[in-house]
Amino acid sequence: SQQGEEDPQALSIQEGENATMNCSYKTSINNLQWYRQNSGRGLVHLILIRSNEREKHSGRLRVTLDTSKKSSSLLITASRAADTASYFCATDDNDMRFGAGTRLTVKP
């Protein structure tokens, strides 16, 4: 069974625009993580936010967490064609469960 649910399922933007993806989850968590997956490849960790944190930045990535609403968002600023991939949130409560993902397409 999956824990997180991403929204939207698919997102298409122009290079240079910002991309925002949302994740909702159901149970309590230790932390929430975001991963990226290029087509046909394994997942790569992007960023982790702990349950006592509200916002975190890493380069062009900004993640927020609202534990009262059980939701998180991932913002990618100044997107590039190379950001085209699927993005997944994963909730960590000792096991790691992933959502269905957002398929991001960045057009050059």
Add this chain to the structure above:
Amino acid sequence: EAEVAQSPRYKITEKSQAVAFWCDPISGHATLYWYRQILGQGPELLVQFQDESVVDDSQLPKDRFSAERLKGVDSTLKIQPAELGDSAMYLCASRSTSGRAELFFGEGSRLTVL
């Protein structure tokens, strides 16, 4: 940089045949996960190991799937007999139990059942 190794990268088999996937996690990573990912969906946890012990296999279809990690290092996931609906990417991931909480994934094994 250390990586999670998986093999085979691709496997085509006929239904009712047996298939096996192998995973070698990053050295020293005590926690190992097997996920199944159907095309267009997110990874679904099949089994989690802590060293050689199964921590969670609640989503593993035990009538046909088995997983082992005998010495607490590398792991094998087996399907017997394979069914058409088993066509998917099988992903292995590992995690250190000290410090960083991120998962490191292998490149996956793509299974096609004909």
